[in-house]
Amino acid sequence: MKTNRNLKTVRLSRCNIECHADAKNAFIHSKNIKTNANSNARFSASATAEDVEFVRENQQINPLVCIKISAGELRFFSGWGWFQHCLLMGIDDIEIIEFRTSTGINFEKYAWQYLLSKHVFDMQKTVSLAQWVNLIEAIPSSLKPQLLSSNYSRSAQMAVQYITGCSRESVRWAIKNSMRPENETQSVFEQLLR
Numbered sequence: 001m002k003t004n005r006n007l008k009t010v011r012l013s014r015c016n017i018e019c020h021a022d023a024k025n026a027f028i029h030s031k032n033i034k035t036n037a038n039s040n041a042r043f044s045a046s047a048t049a050e051d052v053e054f055v056r057e058n059q060q061i062n063p064l065v066c067i068k069i070s071a072g073e074l075r076f077f078s079g080w081g082w083f084q085h086c087l088l089m090g091i092d093d094i095e096i097i098e099f100r101t102s103t104g105i106n107f108e109k110y111a112w113q114y115l116l117s118k119h120v121f122d123m124q125k126t127v128s129l130a131q132w133v134n135l136i137e138a139i140p141s142s143l144k145p146q147l148l149s150s151n152y153s154r155s156a157q158m159a160v161q162y163i164t165g166c167s168r169e170s171v172r173w174a175i176k177n178s179m180r181p182e183n184e185t186q187s188v189f190e191q192l193l194r
Helices: 021-030 049-061 080-089 107-118 125-138 144-151 156-164 168-178 188-193
Strands: 005-011 016-019 064-070 073-078 093-099
Touching: 016 021, 021 073, 021 080, 021 107, 021 125, 049 080, 049 093, 064 080, 064 107, 073 080, 073 093, 073 107, 107 144, 125 156, 125 168, 156 168
Parallel strands: 016 073, 064 093
Antiparallel strands: 005 093, 064 073
């Protein structure tokens, strides 16, 4: 059976890779998610050789997923996390899963599904519940039944409660406190002193 996709190495300097139009909203939303590791600070152009190797190896096992538009033209719709670090660090050779045809591919669904699966465990604990609500609210209504199964008909807050097992009060507290500017947040110690 012939497959519609294959794994390959591409050289960034010899091709043009951009976000697929149907994946743009998920891609843009992903840039606002705070994770446990502030990796942009560590993985930059001034990174050590060990950092470069770390990013290269992780990108190889988490390849960028693209559709081939023409020779040297690719549009990604999933797997962009490590790709972004490769761009920051000037890594030229990356791994991709290349789809040759778009038949039967819902690019928007793949993008949102990638974003949901990528951030299940890596959002910062103190703001993750609020970020989950924002992420679920950002998913197009037409995709919620497919991505959230039985949780799609619920409000974003209720879906987050079900997915995380947290109480309604915890989710509401997280949303309320996420609206405070970062310089206004207080440590537990500061709260006890009041």
